Amino acid sequence: MDLNKVLKEPIYFKIISFFHENPMSIDTPRGVAAWVGEDRQNVNKALLELSKLKLLTAHAGTSTRGYSYTRDTKMIKSIEKSLKQLKKEEAK
Numbered sequence: 529m530d531l532n533k534v535l536k537e538p539i540y541f542k543i544i545s546f547f548h549e550n551p552m553s554i555d556t557p558r559g560v561a562a563w564v565g566e567d568r569q570n571v572n573k574a575l576l577e578l579s580k581l582k583l584l585t586a587h588a589g590t591s592t593r594g595y596s597y598t599r600d601t602k603m604i605k606s607i608e609k610s611l612k613q614l615k616k617e618e619a620k
Contacts, residue, residue, distance in 0.1 A: 540574055
């Protein structure tokens, strides 16, 4: 997986940035959509994809699904490095 390529998708960048800044957060697609200012359907699709990539963890409840940040420290370091690089590129 090319993490930089994934994070260049604006919705993925916003979602991963949210969870990176709030690593203990567990939230529903509705909650994440509110935090990142995106349409809930698009956020839901993005959350599913990010969980398939193991960047997020899906938690199935009885009536909804919650998502949390990966606990893989190696992955978190890679994400941090990619986020910093992409933010530098944006600033140019």
